[in-house]
Amino acid sequence: MVRWQPGAADRLRIAALDLFEEHGYDQTTVAGIADRAGVTERTFYRHFPDKREVLFAGSEQLAERASAAVSAAPQGAAPSLLVDAALAGLAESFPDERRPFSRRRQARLDSEPALRERELLKLSTLKGTLVGALAARGASAPAATMTAEAVLSVFHVAFLRWIEEDQQRSMAELQQEALAELRAALGGAGTSAEEGR
Amino acid sequence: MVRWQPGAADRLRIAALDLFEEHGYDQTTVAGIADRAGVTERTFYRHFPDKREVLFAGSEQLAERASAAVSAAPQGAAPSLLVDAALAGLAESFPDERRPFSRRRQARLDSEPALRERELLKLSTLKGTLVGALAARGASAPAATMTAEAVLSVFHVAFLRWIEEDQQRSMAELQQEALAELRAALGGAGTSAEEGR
DNA sequence: GTCTATAGTGCGATAGAC
DNA sequence: GTCTATCGCACTATAGAC
Numbered sequence: 207m208v209r210w211q212p213g214a215a216d217r218l219r220i221a222a223l224d225l226f227e228e229h230g231y232d233q234t235t236v237a238g239i240a241d242r243a244g245v246t247e248r249t250f251y252r253h254f255p256d257k258r259e260v261l262f263a264g265s266e267q268l269a270e271r272a273s274a275a276v277s278a279a280p281q282g283a284a285p286s287l288l289v290d291a292a293l294a295g296l297a298e299s300f301p302d303e304r305r306p307f308s309r310r311r312q313a314r315l316d317s318e319p320a321l322r323e324r325e326l327l328k329l330s331t332l333k334g335t336l337v338g339a340l341a342a343r344g345a346s347a348p349a350a351t352m353t354a355e356a357v358l359s360v361f362h363v364a365f366l367r368w369i370e371e372d373q374q375r376s377m378a379e380l381q382q383e384a385l386a387e388l389r390a391a392l393g394g395a396g397t398s399a400e401e402g403r
Numbered sequence: 404m405v406r407w408q409p410g411a412a413d414r415l416r417i418a419a420l421d422l423f424e425e426h427g428y429d430q431t432t433v434a435g436i437a438d439r440a441g442v443t444e445r446t447f448y449r450h451f452p453d454k455r456e457v458l459f460a461g462s463e464q465l466a467e468r469a470s471a472a473v474s475a476a477p478q479g480a481a482p483s484l485l486v487d488a489a490l491a492g493l494a495e496s497f498p499d500e501r502r503p504f505s506r507r508r509q510a511r512l513d514s515e516p517a518l519r520e521r522e523l524l525k526l527s528t529l530k531g532t533l534v535g536a537l538a539a540r541g542a543s544a545p546a547a548t549m550t551a552e553a554v555l556s557v558f559h560v561a562f563l564r565w566i567e568e569d570q571q572r573s574m575a576e577l578q579q580e581a582l583a584e585l586r587a588a589l590g591g592a593g594t595s596a597e598e599g600r
Numbered sequence: 601g602t603c604t605a606t607a608g609t610g611c612g613a614t615a616g617a618c
Numbered sequence: 619g620t621c622t623a624t625c626g627c628a629c630t631a632t633a634g635a636c
Contacts, residue, residue, distance in 0.1 A: 256608070
C-alpha cells in the first residue's frame with residue numbers, strides 16, 4: 207500500500223476546478239479540495255501558497271517560454287520579429303489538448319473577482335518579464351513596453367477566440383490573425399515588407 | 404463627552420498607512436488598525452469590506468469624475484478632446500494637498516503584492532468605465548479601448564512624476580507633458596492642429 | 601457586539617524512495 | 619543513513635453570520 211499517489215498537484219487543480227464549478231469559489235473550502243484530491247489540507251498548502259494559486263500554478267512557465275523565445279532572437283532583430291518570437295513562445299503553452307481545461311478555467315476567472323485579481327497580477331508580471339527580454343534584445347525602454355503591450359493585446363484577443371465553442375484553429379494561427387488585425391488597425395508602413403517575406 | 408469622533412473612515416485610513424509603514428502589511432492586524440483609530444474591529448469592517456480596501460476607498464470617485472468629464476464632451480467630439488476631458492477629470496482627484504498621502508500610499512502598494520493586486524483590479528475597473536464613457540461619446544469599441552489605454556498610460560506616467568520627491572508641478576501640468584510625449588512618440592498627423600489651438 | 605467558519609502558518613512526526 | 623512528500627495538530631487572523 208503506497209502512502210501517496212503521485213501527481214497530487216494536478217489532482218488538486220482538477221478537484222478545485224470541479225468544486226468551483228459546482229459550488230462557486232467562496233463556497234468551496236480548501237479542505238474540500240484536498241479531500242477530493244485524497245490529501246490533507248496541509249498538503250494543499252505545500253503545493254500552492256494560497257487558495258487562488260491553485261488555478262495559476264504554471265504561469266511562470268508561460269513567461270519563461272515567451273522570454274526564452276525572445277532571447278533566442280538575434281541581437282538587434284527587427285521589432286516585428288521579436289513580436290513573432292514572443293507570440294510563438296506563448297503559443298507553446300496552449301496546445302489543443304489544453305483547450306477544454308483553459309475554457310473551464312477562464313469561465314471561473316471571469317466569474318470570481320478574487321481570481322480575476324490574481325490573473326491581472328500574473329499578466330502584469332508576464333508583461334514585466336517580456337519588457338525585460340525585449341530590452342535585452344536591444345529595444346529601448348518605451349519601445350519594449352509598447353511592444354510587450356502589443357504582444358499581450360494580440361495574445362489576449364487570440365486566446366479569447368481560442369476558447370470559443372467549436373473553435374478549431376490553433377493558438378498560433380489565431381495569434382497570426384489577431385496580429386494582422388492589429389497591424390491593419392494601426393496602419394502605416396512597415397507591414398507590407400513583412401507580408402512579402 | 405462624545406461617544407465617537409467623526410471621520411472614522413479617514414482615521415482608519417491614516418492608522419492603516421502608519422502601521423503598514425511601521426510593521427509591514429502582513430504584520431499589521433485589522434484589530435491593530437481599529438485600535439489606533441479608536442474604534443472596534445467590527446467598525447473597520449463597516450467602513451471597508453476587507454483589509455486591502457482601506458487604501459482604496461474613493462477609487463470609484465476617480466472613475467466617476469473621469470467618465471463624467473468625458474460625458475460632458477459634445478457627442479462626436481474629436482478623440483483628442485475626449486482624452487483631454489478624461490485626463491482633466493482624473494486630475495481633479497489629485498490636488499496638491501494630497502501629494503504626501505499619495506506618495507506614502509503608493510510606496511505601500513509597490514511593496515506589497517496583495518495591495519498591488521488590488522490596485523490592478525481597480526485600474527482594470529477604471530479602464531472599463533472609461534471605455535464605456537468613450538463609447539457613449541461615439542467612439543467605436545476598439546477605438547474606445549485604445550483611447551482608454553492611452554489615457555491610463557498618460558495618467559500613470561504623470562502620476563509617477565507627481566509623487567516624485569521635490570515635484571512642484573500639478574497633476575494637470577504633468578499630464579499635459581506626458582500626453583505631449585506620447586503624441587510625439589506615436590508621431591503622425593493630428594497633433595500640430597491641436598497645439599495651434 | 602458576539603460567535604463562528606475558514607484561510608493560512610509553524611513545527612514535529614512519519615512513511616517511503618534513494 | 620538522507621531526502622522529500624505527507625500528515626496531524628495547535629494556533630492566529632480575516633471576514634461574515636447571527
